Amino acid sequence: MREDASPLVGRMREFGETIFAEMSALAVRTGAINLGQGFPDTDGPPEIAEAAIAAIRAGHNQYPPGIGIPTLRTAIAAHQQRFYGIEVDPDTEVLVTAGATEGLAAAILALCEIGDEVVCFEPYYDAYAADVALAGATRRVVTLRPPTWAYDPAELEAAIGPRTRLLLLNSPHNPTGKVFGPDELAHIARLAVEHDLLVVTDEVYEHLVFDGRHVPLASLPGLWDRTLTISSAGKTFSFTGWKIGWVVGPAPLVAAVRTVKQFLTYVNGAPFQHAIAEGLGLPDERYAALADDLRAKRDLLCAGLDAAGFAVFRPAGTYFVNVDVRPLGTADGHRFCLELPDRCGVVAVPDVVFYDHPEEGRHLVRFTFCKRREVLEEAVRRLAALRG
Ligand code: PMP
Numbered sequence: 001m002r003e004d005a006s007p008l009v010g011r012m013r014e015f016g017e018t019i020f021a022e023m024s025a026l027a028v029r030t031g032a033i034n035l036g037q038g039f040p041d042t043d044g045p046p047e048i049a050e051a052a053i054a055a056i057r058a059g060h061n062q063y064p065p066g067i068g069i070p071t072l073r074t075a076i077a078a079h080q081q082r083f084y085g086i087e088v089d090p091d092t093e094v095l096v097t098a099g100a101t102e103g104l105a106a107a108i109l110a111l112c113e114i115g116d117e118v119v120c121f122e123p124y125y126d127a128y129a130a131d132v133a134l135a136g137a138t139r140r141v142v143t144l145r146p147p148t149w150a151y152d153p154a155e156l157e158a159a160i161g162p163r164t165r166l167l168l169l170n171s172p173h174n175p176t177g178k179v180f181g182p183d184e185l186a187h188i189a190r191l192a193v194e195h196d197l198l199v200v201t202d203e204v205y206e207h208l209v210f211d212g213r214h215v216p217l218a219s220l221p222g223l224w225d226r227t228l229t230i231s232s233a234g235k236t237f238s239f240t241g242w243k244i245g246w247v248v249g250p251a252p253l254v255a256a257v258r259t260v261k262q263f264l265t266y267v268n269g270a271p272f273q274h275a276i277a278e279g280l281g282l283p284d285e286r287y288a289a290l291a292d293d294l295r296a297k298r299d300l301l302c303a304g305l306d307a308a309g310f311a312v313f314r315p316a317g318t319y320f321v322n323v324d325v326r327p328l329g330t331a332d333g334h335r336f337c338l339e340l341p342d343r344c345g346v347v348a349v350p351d352v353v354f355y356d357h358p359e360e361g362r363h364l365v366r367f368t369f370c371k372r373r374e375v376l377e378e379a380v381r382r383l384a385a386l387r388g
C-alpha cells in the first residue's frame with residue numbers, strides 16, 4: 001500500500017477524528033440520547049425552509065457570485081446595523097462562506113504566515129487548532145477557568161509576544177457557554193490595539209444569549225480596522241446542515257479572505273443563501289423567542305444535572321452546559337463519557353479534547369440542551385440514575 005500523504009496530513013492526523021463525530025457515532029451505536037454534538041433535533045422556522053424550496057423551484061441552482069448573492073450580503077449588513085449599530089458596506093465588507101467553518105479557515109489562512117503565533121482561549125472549538133496548524137502558525141492558549149470561566153489578565157498579556165499576529169476570540173463561547181463581559185472585551189481590545197494585532201471573532205452563538213448581552217468586539221474603539229467578525233445561520237436558525245456563514249470586516253481584510261475562499265469552495269449554497277437572506281429579516285421577537293426557548297431548556301437541563309449530583313456551571317449563552325464530574329466519584333471526564341451510554345443511555349462530550357493543558361479540563365464534560373423538551377426530560381431521568 002502506498003503512503004503518499006504529505007507531512008501536513010500527518011500534522012492534521014494529530015488532531016484525530018473530531019470528537020463531535022466520534023460521540024455522535026457512539027450515540028448511534030448504543031441508541032443513547034445524544035447530548036454530545038451540538039445540533040438541534042427540530043428544524044428552524046418553516047418560512048425559511050419554504051424560502052429554500054421556493055429558491056430551488058425558482059431556479060437559483062447555479063453558482064452564485066463569489067462574494068455571495070447581493071440580497072444576502074445586504075441582509076447581513078442590515079443585521080449588523082439592526083442589532084449592533086455597525087455600518088457595513090454589503091459590497092466590499094461582507095463575504096458569504098460555507099458556514100463559519102470555512103470563514104474561520106479562510107480567515108486564518110489569509111492572515112497568518114508560517115511561524116506566526118495565534119492567541120486564543122482554552123477550552124477552544126476544535127477547528128481552531130487545526131486551522132492554525134493548516135496555516136503553519138502556532139497557537140498560544142490562555143485558560144478560562146470555571147465556575148465563571150474568567151481568564152487571568154496577566155496570562156493573556158504574557159501570551160502575546162513579538163510573533164503574535166492574531167487574536168482569536170469566540171463569544172458566546174463554545175464549549176463553556178461564557179459570554180465575555182464588557183471589562184474583558186475592553187481589556188482584549190486594548191491589548192489588540194497596543195500590540196497592533198489582527199483579530200478574528202467567532203460569533204456563531206450571537207443570538208443564543210440568556211444572561212448579559214452579546215457585544216461584537218469589532219464595535220469597540222480601534223477594533224473595526226483590524227477585526228474580522230465571523231458568524232453563521234446554522235445556530236441562529238437551527239439549520240446547521242445548510243452551511244451558510246459570513247465574514248464581516250474592513251474591505252482589505254475581507255478581500256484577503258475572499259482570495260482564499262475562491263480556491264477552497266469557490267461559492268456555496270445558492271438556494272440556501274436566498275432563504276437565509278429572508279431569515280435574517282425576521283422581526284426581533286423571533287430572534288428573542290429562540291433565546292427564550294433555549295433559556296428554558298438550559299434551566300431544565302441544569303436542574304437535572306444538579307439533581308444528578310454534578311457541579312454545574314450554568315452557561316450565559318450558547319446551547320451547552322458544562323459540569324465537573326468529580327462529585328460523582330471520578331476525575332476522568334473522557335472515560336466517563338465513553339461509559340455513559342452503557343451506564344444510563346446518554347452521550348456527552350469530554351472537554352479535555354478542547355485543551356492544550358489537559359489537567360485544566362480532565363474532569364469537565366459538556367452536554368447540549370438544543371433538543372426537544374421531552375428528550376431533555378428523558379435524559380434528566382436517566383442521568384438521575386447515576387446517583388444510585
Ligand atoms: N464556531 C463554533 C464555536 C461552533 O460551535 C461552530 C458550530 N459547530 C462553528 C464555528 C461552525 O459553524 P458552521 O456550522 O456554520 O460552519
Ligand code: GLN
Pocket residue numbers: 018020021036037038039174
Ligand atoms: N458546533 C457543534 C458542537 O460544538 C458541532 C460542530 C461539528 O460537528 N463540527 O458540538
